[in-house]
Amino acid sequence: xxxxxxxxxxxxxxxxxFHRQDxxxxxxxxxxxxxxxxxxxxxxxxxxxxxxxRILAGLLHVGDGELFWRGQPMHRDTCAGDVLFLGHQLGLKxxxxxxxxxxxxxxxxxxxxxxxSATVLADIGLCGYEDEPVRRLSAGQKKRAALxxxxxxxxxLWLLDEPYANLDRVGIAMVxxxxxxxxxxxxxxxxxxxxxxxxxxxxxxxxxxHA
Amino acid sequence: MKNPGLANACAAMLRRDLTLAWRxxxxxxxxxxxxxxxxxxxxxxxxxxxxxxxxxxGGVILVTILLxxxxxxxxxxxxxxxxxxxxxxxxxPQPLALMLGMKILAHWITTALPLIVxxxxxxxxxxxxxxxxxxxxxxxxxxxxxxxxxxxxxxxxTAGTRRSGMLLALMLLPxxxxxxxxxxxxxxxxxxGLPWLAPIVWLAAALVLAVALAPLACxxxxxxxxxx
Numbered sequence: 001x002x003x004x005x006x007x008x009x010x011x012x013x014x015x016x017x018f019h020r021q022d023x024x025x026x027x028x029x030x031x032x033x034x035x036x037x038x039x040x041x042x043x044x045x046x047x048x049x050x051x052x053x054r055i056l057a058g059l060l061h062v063g064d065g066e067l068f069w070r071g072q073p074m075h076r077d078t079c080a081g082d083v084l085f086l087g088h089q090l091g092l093k094x095x096x097x098x099x100x101x102x103x104x105x106x107x108x109x110x111x112x113x114x115x116x117s118a119t120v121l122a123d124i125g126l127c128g129y130e131d132e133p134v135r136r137l138s139a140g141q142k143k144r145a146a147l148x149x150x151x152x153x154x155x156x157l158w159l160l161d162e163p164y165a166n167l168d169r170v171g172i173a174m175v176x177x178x179x180x181x182x183x184x185x186x187x188x189x190x191x192x193x194x195x196x197x198x199x200x201x202x203x204x205x206x207x208x209x210h211a
Numbered sequence: 212m213k214n215p216g217l218a219n220a221c222a223a224m225l226r227r228d229l230t231l232a233w234r235x236x237x238x239x240x241x242x243x244x245x246x247x248x249x250x251x252x253x254x255x256x257x258x259x260x261x262x263x264x265x266x267x268x269g270g271v272i273l274v275t276i277l278l279x280x281x282x283x284x285x286x287x288x289x290x291x292x293x294x295x296x297x298x299x300x301x302x303x304p305q306p307l308a309l310m311l312g313m314k315i316l317a318h319w320i321t322t323a324l325p326l327i328v329x330x331x332x333x334x335x336x337x338x339x340x341x342x343x344x345x346x347x348x349x350x351x352x353x354x355x356x357x358x359x360x361x362x363x364x365x366x367x368x369t370a371g372t373r374r375s376g377m378l379l380a381l382m383l384l385p386x387x388x389x390x391x392x393x394x395x396x397x398x399x400x401x402x403x404g405l406p407w408l409a410p411i412v413w414l415a416a417a418l419v420l421a422v423a424l425a426p427l428a429c430x431x432x433x434x435x436x437x438x439x
Binding site (some may be wrong): 057058059060061080081083084085087088089090091092093094095096100103104105106107108109110111133 | 214215219220222223224226227230231234235293294295296298299300301302303304305310437438
């Protein structure tokens with residue numbers, strides 16, 4: 001992956017809003033995200049945090065307003081492979097092992113040139129569980145197996161919906177470390193979370209959601 | 212950044228679904244057992260009269276296999292929707308229609324192929340003449356992928372609705388009528404010693420059309436299902 005110029009504007013939303021049955025899910029939002037930046041999406045339950053991430057990932061269509069990716073109108077084809085989404089549903093097949101799940105993900109999305117599934121699984125703290133079916137893992141270990149994708153796949157923008165849920169204290173510190181590494185390498189991330197985020201790589205941007 | 216390439220992505224998808232099916236290989240045997248039991252019921256219900264069973268054998272086997280395939284069709288996309296794999300698939304930088312085509316192919320290999328392998332046994336149970344069995348197998352090799360593809364479109368359309376199994380059957384069975392007519396027509400013609408190639412060619416033409424269009428329809432339907 002080429003390390004981007006630190007000032008590159010990656011994502012820009014202009015008066016973005018979304019309606020469900022003519023009811024606005026959240027008030028119009030405008031924000032920018034440059035490479036090397038982390039944005040925390042904050043808001044109460046039901047304020048549309050997950051909806052926002054699903055829109056940015058391209059799973060939901062944009063209601064009103066505009067969305068730009070690297071200066072181009074954001075569309076499936078302009079950002080394909082550059083955006084990695086991790087939602088409440090982890091996208092793991094429970095009959096497959098973490099290693100097999102990673103192989104499938106790498107087969108579909110490609111992989112970081114200098115990383116392999118073995119090193120990634122060791123980094124994420126699943127040493128010894130690489131070949132255990134995911135259904136036998138604990139909730140926190142499942143989360144780690146899904147987070148391993150962040151390390152292996154080559155994506156610039158991470159959209160993480162509650163990445164800290166189910167993780168122990170070591171796991172939370174690990175997610176923070178992953179975010180620091182990613183932003184230091186010129187990536188960007190949008191993170192929703194209820195918990196406290198201690199991010200050492202500079203002040204994160206805050207996106208406040210209002211219903 | 213390195214794109215894995217289309218061939219790699221297709222292989223990864225196919226390998227994933229075949230591995231998953233192999234881990235639950237008990238499920239693969241279910242449709243075959245169902246087809247065996249249903250076929251066994253006919254001689255009991257109609258009496259063991261050779262000429263009658265021979266006359267209906269082709270049609271009975273076709274309809275039995277169609278219904279057996281319906282049993283497994285429901286699960287084609289549902290587990291992927293539940294665990295979020297489908298979201299990841301939609302977001303992958305690969306043509307979704309092609310990836311879904313691979314899923315349908317894996318589904319055909321794990322449900323229809325075992326049924327086709329068991330067909331000579333079903334034919335023997337109904338005293339179908341051995342000379343007709345190759346025609347029956349050829350008709351099934353063309354008709355079953357057609358059913359898988361049509362079924363996949365309907366599964367994608369009903370994705371997200373609760374208790375979609377019955378709805379699926381009600382929608383799919385009428386669409387299967389042409390496939391059943393042509394497949395049964397070929398078998399009946401072969402039984403009477405008449406030329407049977409024309410209905411087979413019709414089946415092949417319908418299959419080509421479905422291979423080209425059904426994955427696209429599936430992709431569009433599933434994108435809509437997720438966008439809700």
